Amino acid sequence: MVTVKRLALSRRCRQNCGHSNRIDSSEATHRFNQTFKSIEAKPNRSAKEKRAQQVRSSIPAMNRILATKAGSNVYRLRFPWRPFSNDAAPKLSSPTAGNPEKGSEAQQYDIAIVGGGMVGLALACSLASKPLTKHLNVAIVDSNPALGRKNFIKKDDLPDARVSTITPATISFLKDINAWRFVEQHRHAYFDKMQVWDYTGLSYAKYNARDADREVLGCVVENKVLLSSLLSHVQDMDFLKKIHPSRLTSMSILPNSSSSEVDSTSLMTALFTHGRLAKLELEDGSSLYAKLVVGADGGKSRVRELAGIRTTGWNYSQNAIICTVEHAVENHCAWQRFLPSGPLAVLPICDKFSNIVWTMTPKESSDFKSMTDDDFLKAVNHALYYGYGPHPTSGILGSSDLFSWLKGGISSSANDCFEIPPKVIKLASERMAFPLSLRHANDYASKRVVLIGDAAHTVHPLAGQGVNLGFGDASSLSSVISEGIAVGTDIGEVSLLKKYEADRKPANITMMAVLDGFQKAYSVDFGPLNILRAAAFHGAHHISPLKKSIISYASGEMRLPLFA
Amino acid sequence: MASSKLLSHPRWHRLLRRNLPNARLFSGLPSQHPGSVPEPQNHSDPKSNNKFKTASSTPSSLKEAELAKFAAISDTWWDSEGPFKPLHNMNPTRLAFIRSTLCRHFRKDPLSARPFEGLRIIDVGCGGGILSEPLARMGAIVTGIDAVEKNIKIARLHANMDPTTSNIEYYCTTAEKLVDEQRKFDAVIALEVIEHVADSAEFCKSLSALTAHEGATVVSTLNRSMRSYASAIVAAEYLLHWLPKGTHQWSSFLTPEELTMILKRASVDVKEMAGFVFNPITGRWSLSDDISVNYIAFVQPITRNESMLESGEQSKVTRNIGTTSVLGWSTGCKQIILQLDSIEAIEAIMIESCSMYNTLSMTVRAIVQPRLWLV
Numbered sequence: 045m046v047t048v049k050r051l052a053l054s055r056r057c058r059q060n061c062g063h064s065n066r067i068d069s070s071e072a073t074h075r076f077n078q079t080f081k082s083i084e085a086k087p088n089r090s091a092k093e094k095r096a097q098q099v100r101s102s103i104p105a106m107n108r109i110l111a112t113k114a115g116s117n118v119y120r121l122r123f124p125w126r127p128f129s130n131d132a133a134p135k136l137s138s139p140t141a142g143n144p145e146k147g148s149e150a151q152q153y154d155i156a157i158v159g160g161g162m163v164g165l166a167l168a169c170s171l172a173s174k175p176l177t178k179h180l181n182v183a184i185v186d187s188n189p190a191l192g193r194k195n196f197i198k199k200d201d202l203p204d205a206r207v208s209t210i211t212p213a214t215i216s217f218l219k220d221i222n223a224w225r226f227v228e229q230h231r232h233a234y235f236d237k238m239q240v241w242d243y244t245g246l247s248y249a250k251y252n253a254r255d256a257d258r259e260v261l262g263c264v265v266e267n268k269v270l271l272s273s274l275l276s277h278v279q280d281m282d283f284l285k286k287i288h289p290s291r292l293t294s295m296s297i298l299p300n301s302s303s304s305e306v307d308s309t310s311l312m313t314a315l316f317t318h319g320r321l322a323k324l325e326l327e328d329g330s331s332l333y334a335k336l337v338v339g340a341d342g343g344k345s346r347v348r349e350l351a352g353i354r355t356t357g358w359n360y361s362q363n364a365i366i367c368t369v370e371h372a373v374e375n376h377c378a379w380q381r382f383l384p385s386g387p388l389a390v391l392p393i394c395d396k397f398s399n400i401v402w403t404m405t406p407k408e409s410s411d412f413k414s415m416t417d418d419d420f421l422k423a424v425n426h427a428l429y430y431g432y433g434p435h436p437t438s439g440i441l442g443s444s445d446l447f448s449w450l451k452g453g454i455s456s457s458a459n460d461c462f463e464i465p466p467k468v469i470k471l472a473s474e475r476m477a478f479p480l481s482l483r484h485a486n487d488y489a490s491k492r493v494v495l496i497g498d499a500a501h502t503v504h505p506l507a508g509q510g511v512n513l514g515f516g517d518a519s520s521l522s523s524v525i526s527e528g529i530a531v532g533t534d535i536g537e538v539s540l541l542k543k544y545e546a547d548r549k550p551a552n553i554t555m556m557a558v559l560d561g562f563q564k565a566y567s568v569d570f571g572p573l574n575i576l577r578a579a580a581f582h583g584a585h586h587i588s589p590l591k592k593s594i595i596s597y598a599s600g601e602m603r604l605p606l607f608a
Numbered sequence: 609m610a611s612s613k614l615l616s617h618p619r620w621h622r623l624l625r626r627n628l629p630n631a632r633l634f635s636g637l638p639s640q641h642p643g644s645v646p647e648p649q650n651h652s653d654p655k656s657n658n659k660f661k662t663a664s665s666t667p668s669s670l671k672e673a674e675l676a677k678f679a680a681i682s683d684t685w686w687d688s689e690g691p692f693k694p695l696h697n698m699n700p701t702r703l704a705f706i707r708s709t710l711c712r713h714f715r716k717d718p719l720s721a722r723p724f725e726g727l728r729i730i731d732v733g734c735g736g737g738i739l740s741e742p743l744a745r746m747g748a749i750v751t752g753i754d755a756v757e758k759n760i761k762i763a764r765l766h767a768n769m770d771p772t773t774s775n776i777e778y779y780c781t782t783a784e785k786l787v788d789e790q791r792k793f794d795a796v797i798a799l800e801v802i803e804h805v806a807d808s809a810e811f812c813k814s815l816s817a818l819t820a821h822e823g824a825t826v827v828s829t830l831n832r833s834m835r836s837y838a839s840a841i842v843a844a845e846y847l848l849h850w851l852p853k854g855t856h857q858w859s860s861f862l863t864p865e866e867l868t869m870i871l872k873r874a875s876v877d878v879k880e881m882a883g884f885v886f887n888p889i890t891g892r893w894s895l896s897d898d899i900s901v902n903y904i905a906f907v908q909p910i911t912r913n914e915s916m917l918e919s920g921e922q923s924k925v926t927r928n929i930g931t932t933s934v935l936g937w938s939t940g941c942k943q944i945i946l947q948l949d950s951i952e953a954i955e956a957i958m959i960e961s962c963s964m965y966n967t968l969s970m971t972v973r974a975i976v977q978p979r980l981w982l983v
Binding site for chain 1: 686688697699703704707720721741742743744745746769770892
């Protein structure tokens with residue numbers, strides 16, 4: 045009898061729990077069980093009662109599981125989408141959205157940025173810093189709990205393994221939006237030298253910021269530092285924004301209709317049915333309306349999936365292992381060695397720490413991830429030094445006479461000889477492995493939806509350009525939105541968003557093509573091709589105009605390579 | 609004015625007209641009778657399909673056919689890929705000019721998101737409201753008028769869908785009627801209208817009468833030049849099929865100096881002029897100093913020392929902002945040389961004169977130094 049009652053309760057829970065109220069159902073179960081415990085506290089138990097006891101003890105867990113599963117399934121499948129109700133739980137809501145308690149959940153925003161990562165927050169900061177857009181009402185949807193906290197960085201932490209190389213163009217963008225000063229308060233490392241060579245030992249290329257009349261080639265910053273800087277900046281400013289700590293489950297945008305039916309529901313739902321607003325539904329049950337939805341939610345973008353934007357791309361049969369290591373001496377130079385299975389990059393973080401990004405085949409990556417720390421360090425040193433091939437000696441091909449007439453008297457780092465990278469002595473973080481792929485969205489914009497950052501394009505990390513392309517997208521999109529508001533356009537109009545696409549797509553595609561070309565060129569070990577690569581290295585090293593344009597392009601100052 | 613237009617037809621244009629039965633013969637147009645009204649067909653700016661009648665006009669039987677043809681596609685007003693696509697494409701550029709000139713004139717902050725707060729603007733020939741809605745979003749109190757009832761209905765419906773634009777007032781009326789009602793507006797905007805009006809002088813007088821004392825007017829139209837014939841008529845209508853054939857009458861286009869003259873007779877003065885150019889590679893319009901095809905003019909009421917231009921007279925007109933002097937006007941060879949100086953440091957207006965049609969008329973192009981139109 046007791047068992048039947050409990051099953052009935054679970055069935056009721058299953059029926060009744062909508063998208064929310066998980067807690068409620070388990071709490072109800074808990075209370076239910078408490079009452080039963082008080083009744084059934086008998087020392088002698090028959091087998092049947094023991095079984096009942098077992099069922100009873102597992103019910104809270106079962107109900108929670110059922111509630112979670114039921115909640116998500118029920119919400120997505122069983123409840124048909126109803127335009128006029130904000131809450132899908134049938135027992136509580138009335139079909140109209142005039143219900144004041146539920147109606148207050150759905151708010152209207154001008155822009156909803158889905159994904160509060162570096163690029164999403166950079167867009168929010170950029171909108172807040174422009175006079176034409178700082179009055180906009182912005183919602184940031186991200187389930188990352190760190191966004192709700194301030195100052196989640198402790199100064200004494202070891203450097204995180206997830207870092208990004210920030211190009212000078214991005215540094216100036218972050219300075220424009222006034223967020224760079226926050227980054228400078230935390231750990232960051234400018235570097236002005238870079239050395240690239242490969243395993244064949246035929247040649248090398250050294251880049252110095254002086255060659256292109258710059259101070260730095262870039263700055264290596266931990267991702268969490270960037271995130272917290274942008275977050276604190278956005279929170280400091282007098283900018284209307286609300287962070288929704290939840291994940292996006294569904295998004296609906298209706299086509300434009302100009303029917304003159306007067307809806308008895310709220311203005312927002314009326315605007316939504318006319319296609320003037322997009323409706324976003326979140327995992328925690330709330331929903332919001334926005335004129336424009338920005339998808340900044342990373343490579344596996346849910347916004348892109350919901351908007352039906354297709355992608356082109358392929359998976360590289362490579363994984364990348366990243367970790368933080370320590371040297372015996374300070375390191376201010378970025379090193380990259382192209383090995384047969386992929387490049388190994390050592391980026392200076394600060395003091396004696398560096399970040400390693402090692403691209404290799406998936407099998408190798410699982411081996412390397414699981415081996416001991418010492419073995420891993422030995423492997424890294426082996427790869428950096430004499431493993432796979434000899435070091436290039438300066439002056440194999442075209443030491444000075446052949447190319448001296450091209451140098452044009454400008455002192456360049458072509459005269460620098462090959463330097464041996466510093467030895468890695470200690471591992472300072474866990475090793476993480478990620479699969480690498482190339483993905484590009486066919487369109488960046490559709491009606492009321494626009495994609496920025498990794499949601500629009502994913503690239504190979506070999507030149508550290510991925511997040512910089514994303515910051516470029518954020519900067520371009522905020523300019524386009526500002527221009528649109530200047531001439532009174534509705535910011536969700538496709539024609540305006542296509543301007544952003546026309547601005548960013550060529551630059552992004554070019555960079556992706558260049559990086560993919562590098563990746564393909566270095567994945568083949570073929571004699572003549574190796575010589576060709578070596579010649580290319582030499583050319584880049586010795587021909588200073590070429591070196592200048594390579595540095596300018598990689599720094600983000602030029603949109604297209606070689607066309608100054 | 610009518611005779612000069614007839615004379616200025618190049619001969620091969622008359623040839624073309626014979627071969628194309630759709631094209632309306634200028635001589636066939638009832639505009640030679642000042643009382644009646646030409647019914648323009650659909651064109652890049654069908655919102656200018658208005659019948660600006662003079663007092664003694666009677667609607668001809670052609671009007672219903674034209675109205676019906678226009679009404680058939682008026683549902684596609686807001687379809688940005690439909691027949692009104694060129695207009696949608698050009699819209700942001702026109703708005704950039706309007707925003708920059710009106711902000712400067714009314715001393716409004718150009719960096720504000722709603723700079724036209726408190727300004728009463730009228731959009732003459734508003735069509736579906738493509739211009740009125742962005743103006744309302746910029747904060748203005750907008751009135752839109754059009755002579756086609758269906759356009760007004762579409763415009764109202766679309767504007768009601770967005771709370772920021774739902775306070776636009778649309779009326780199916782004409783400028784003259786509003787003048788009779790003694791309405792005044794801070795800014796009067798009539799884009800792509802004047803080339804479809806029977807009597808452009810009367811129309812300009814109505815525009816000027818609608819403008820309040822310290823207000824402004826913005827007028828845009830197409831230039832009557834070889835290039836505009838090639839682009840707006842041949843390319844746009846016959847080659848690219850952007851516009852239905854017969855949309856525009858080349859002979860009813862106004863050259864910038866003719867427009868300036870007409871406006872001067874209506875006691876308003878052209879202060880700034882800019883052209884629109886289309887970049888076929890990027891597919892976008894931009895403002896430039898090339899006024900040979902589309903151009904837009906910012907016009908202010910003349911505050912003092914008005915003077916009408918008579919043939920053979922030399923007159924010098926001064927006003928508080930700049931100096932305008934007409935150096936010579938000769939009816940015999942129809943040559944006009946205008947010299948406009950402006951003392952505002954950011955503007956430089958140069959005049960380039962070239963002769964066309966074997967000295968039958970002379971086109972004067974005012975070249976305005978390019979400046980940042982977008983703030």
